[in-house]
Amino acid sequence: xxxxxxxxxxxxxxxxxxxxxxxxxxxxxxxxxxxxxxxxxxxxxxxxxxxxxxxxxxxxxxxxxxxxxxxxxxxxxxxxxxxxxxxxxxxxxxxxxxxxxxxxxxxxxxxx
Amino acid sequence: xxxxxxxxxxxxxxxxxxxxxxxxxxxxxxxxxxxxxxxxxxxxxxxxxxxxxxxxxxxxxxxxxxxxxxxxxxxxxxxxxxxxxxxxxxxxxxxxxxxxxxxxxxxxxxxxx
Numbered sequence: 001x002x003x004x005x006x007x008x009x010x011x012x013x014x015x016x017x018x019x020x021x022x023x024x025x026x027x028x029x030x031x032x033x034x035x036x037x038x039x040x041x042x043x044x045x046x047x048x049x050x051x052x053x054x055x056x057x058x059x060x061x062x063x064x065x066x067x068x069x070x071x072x073x074x075x076x077x078x079x080x081x082x083x084x085x086x087x088x089x090x091x092x093x094x095x096x097x098x099x100x101x102x103x104x105x106x107x108x109x110x111x112x
Numbered sequence: 113x114x115x116x117x118x119x120x121x122x123x124x125x126x127x128x129x130x131x132x133x134x135x136x137x138x139x140x141x142x143x144x145x146x147x148x149x150x151x152x153x154x155x156x157x158x159x160x161x162x163x164x165x166x167x168x169x170x171x172x173x174x175x176x177x178x179x180x181x182x183x184x185x186x187x188x189x190x191x192x193x194x195x196x197x198x199x200x201x202x203x204x205x206x207x208x209x210x211x212x213x214x215x216x217x218x219x220x221x222x223x224x225x
Binding site: 046 | 115116118145147149152153154155156157203205210211213214216217218219
């Protein structure tokens, strides 16, 4: 079945550092790929998504490219801020919420 | 528009007790999902409602869990009797159609002692 594996945390970075959170997936079809973010005390929010191979999702300075050849969807940001401290979840879905598969989450802490 | 709201935000109960979690989806969202994150592991699907009907409950761990969505509006998830391994964060999400974005609530953190 479909599954997602993301790098384990926690990740601690200094402000303005470069961020990469790795995510790889296993899927039988051609799923859509997502990154969700959970800020402290809040629910999951969609950060970005990509629906087909070679698509790049981007939002708030974060980017991820749907790489079919490496089955990856790594999250990157060139310069993190303290306000980016949160838990990041990689996810995939064939179509709807009942086949959504999430990674274990990566906690990011950015220090000033 | 108001987002998905969940109540309570935290619940601490003893093993063997009963707890009921509530989710109010965004108005007009026919699709409602429950998910659970246990012990910092991945978020797992529990079940899916379309209006008041259970579309898919394949993720429900056992018969101690009962979900309802009377009237197709808010939903409740009851755990009876609660066990230690039920501790975790329970998320609710809603969407207008299966192709539209999922909107998540803040989650209910359940601790069973």
